[in-house]
Amino acid sequence: MQGIQQETKVQKKSIINPKLVVTILLCSLYFIMYLDRVNISLSAKDMMKEFGFHATEIGIAFSAFSYPYLVGQLTGGWMVKPWGARLSLFICGCVVALSTIYTGFITGLITLFIARLLLGCGEGPTFSAATAARWKTTSSAETA
Numbered sequence: 284m285q286g287i288q289q290e291t292k293v294q295k296k297s298i299i300n301p302k303l304v305v306t307i308l309l310c311s312l313y314f315i316m317y318l319d320r321v322n323i324s325l326s327a328k329d330m331m332k333e334f335g336f337h338a339t340e341i342g343i344a345f346s347a348f349s350y351p352y353l354v355g356q357l358t359g360g361w362m363v364k365p366w367g368a369r370l371s372l373f374i375c376g377c378v379v380a381l382s383t384i385y386t387g388f389i390t391g392l393i394t395l396f397i398a399r400l401l402l403g404c405g406e407g408p409t410f411s412a413a414t415a416a417r418w419k420t421t422s423s424a425e426t427a
Contacts, residue, residue, distance in 0.1 A: 309413050312372070316406050319383060320348065323399075330395070340392050347399040348406075355407015360415035362408050371412040378405030 327341055336344070362371045382401035389395045 351403035359408025359411030
């Protein structure tokens with residue numbers, strides 16, 4: 284009887300630590316989001332030439348990102364409560380991906396403004412949703 288109890292307590296050690304995988308994925312997500320946020324500034328001069336934007340117009344279009352980003356930063360953690368971190372991050376990632384694709388199809392100032400607005404809507408809640416996620420941990424006493 285005692286041998287059976289000892290066998291049930293022995294757990295297989297995982298080769299890959301799930302917390303490490305999640306941490307690497309979140310760091311990768313942060314890196315990609317940062318690149319996505321700032322990379323458009325590299326093409327500003329070319330966009331100004333191609334679409335005939337003035338410096339003020341390109342500034343307005345680029346600032347369209349900031350307003351939904353601000354609101355998303357403040358409310359992103361609240362998204363996690365009803366939907367959970369996985370679904371919240373999935374939705375944010377889809378919005379960012381779609382807005383990035385949409386940026387390739389811009390035809391003028393209004394479409395660039397909309398693309399940047401959508402990007403801010405997707406990126407804003409991402410960071411607070413990821414940090415608001417509750418990680419279930421097991422203490423060493425529970426696994427011993």
